[in-house]
Amino acid sequence: MTPAPRLPDFTKLSVAVLGDPIADHWLFAQPTRLSREAPVMVLRHEREELGAGGAANVARNLRALGAQVSVFGLVGRDAHGRELSILLEKEGIDVAGLATVPGWTTPTKTRVLAAEARRSPHQVLRIDREPREAAPVAERDRVHAAVREALEDFDALVISDYGYGIVSPETALLAEAFRRANRVAVLDPRANVELFRGALTALTPNIGELARFTHVDVSKLDDVTELRKAARSLVERLEPQWLLVTRGNLGMALFGPGDADGIAVEASGDGEVTDVTGAGDTAAAVFALALAARCDPAQAMVLANAAAGVVVMENGAAVCSPNELASALAEAPVAVRLARTERRA
Numbered sequence: 001m002t003p004a005p006r007l008p009d010f011t012k013l014s015v016a017v018l019g020d021p022i023a024d025h026w027l028f029a030q031p032t033r034l035s036r037e038a039p040v041m042v043l044r045h046e047r048e049e050l051g052a053g054g055a056a057n058v059a060r061n062l063r064a065l066g067a068q069v070s071v072f073g074l075v076g077r078d079a080h081g082r083e084l085s086i087l088l089e090k091e092g093i094d095v096a097g098l099a100t101v102p103g104w105t106t107p108t109k110t111r112v113l114a115a116e117a118r119r120s121p122h123q124v125l126r127i128d129r130e131p132r133e134a135a136p137v138a139e140r141d142r143v144h145a146a147v148r149e150a151l152e153d154f155d156a157l158v159i160s161d162y163g164y165g166i167v168s169p170e171t172a173l174l175a176e177a178f179r180r181a182n183r184v185a186v187l188d189p190r191a192n193v194e195l196f197r198g199a200l201t202a203l204t205p206n207i208g209e210l211a212r213f214t215h216v217d218v219s220k221l222d223d224v225t226e227l228r229k230a231a232r233s234l235v236e237r238l239e240p241q242w243l244l245v246t247r248g249n250l251g252m253a254l255f256g257p258g259d260a261d262g263i264a265v266e267a268s269g270d271g272e273v274t275d276v277t278g279a280g281d282t283a284a285a286v287f288a289l290a291l292a293a294r295c296d297p298a299q300a301m302v303l304a305n306a307a308a309g310v311v312v313m314e315n316g317a318a319v320c321s322p323n324e325l326a327s328a329l330a331e332a333p334v335a336v337r338l339a340r341t342e343r344r345a
């Protein structure tokens with residue numbers, strides 16, 4: 001068991017986020033009556049909000065903890081792409097590496113939230129807008145070249161793959177360059193993990209991704225022995241320095257060279273979960289930042305877990321401030337040997 005970590009100073013660290021930015025578009029409306037046209041509810045539009053999802057959420061989470069952040073990726077030449085870029089820039093994130101692609105669609109998730117007076121809103125519908133074509137190779141390569149050019153300026157690279165096409169063999173070469181330069185390269189994966197063999201400081205799949213990458217039924221991975229087996233096989237195959245598995249309400253488990261049996265931390269917080277959207281982004285961001293601050297990896301996991309426990313208490317993809325993280329840490333679970341953990345209700 002390791003004692004609770006202190007909060008490092010993140011303000012001197014500079015992080016590059018390379019990935020797929022997503023626009024979280026929220027539509028708030030009030031239910032009025034049943035439609036006569038179809039068996040559906042008629043809602044009255046009240047307001048709209050745009051939030052940062054995917055790689056953009058990773059960037060916001062890093063920035064909220066005080067780091068210097070540059071985001072690299074592609075957006076469409078459309079309203080959501082523009083708004084996303086403005087939103088990030090307003091928070092002090094460098095968006096020069098965000099390329100605008102004409103004719104491409106900014107990946108957008110529109111969630112319709114219905115709320116009656118004095119009730120909390122609930123989601124009634126989600127509409128996804130996705131690019132019809134893969135990201136154009138020339139743009140993708142330019143984005144990678146920009147990260148490579150500025151490599152010396154960054155302490156860490158966080159790759160946030162949401163499957164919209166920024167990740168390519170060049171991404172793995174970049175990660176490798178970071179790792180070789182004794183900097184931090186973390187991948188929050190979706191697919192394409194084989195590209196990253198030997199290139200990563202850390203890989204941060206959730207339990208479903210770990211199941212997919214190791215061809216194991218996800219329901220088996222609640223069992224610690226199965227989890228350990230799957231984690232070891234993935235570590236052997238991809239050779240990251242560290243494998244951080246996020247386990248939803250079971251917390252996290254970490255596997256690495258000295259810890260093939262795994263160490264774990266229970267989920268943090270009082271169990272009052274509002275919205276788990278983006279918790280994985282927070283986890284990857286904070287784990288990478290803590291490694292860049294040269295925290296012990298077990299402590300980095302405890303920090304990431306405490307921060308994720310903060311954001312799940314808020315609506316939408318949220319961020320955690322240094323103050324919130326410091327107070328969460330005071331009560332946060334510490335790292336222990338991976339053993340049977342109880343699933344929370």
Ligand SMILES: Nc1ncnc2c1ncn2[C@@H]1O[C@H](COP(=O)(O)OP(=O)(O)OP(=O)(O)O)[C@@H](O)[C@H]1O
Nearest residue numbers: 206246247248249251267273278279280281305308
């Ligand atoms: N219900 C919960 N209660 C407490 N903590 C939670 C809960 N769900 C998630 N977390 C915290 O958030 C971390 C990441 O969550 P999870 O494993 O669901 O990631 P994910 O599936 O990648 O999320 P994302 O939706 O961002 O992709 C967990 O390891 C845990 O620390």
Ligand SMILES: [Mg+2]
Nearest residue numbers: 188206280281
């Ligand atoms: Mg995730």
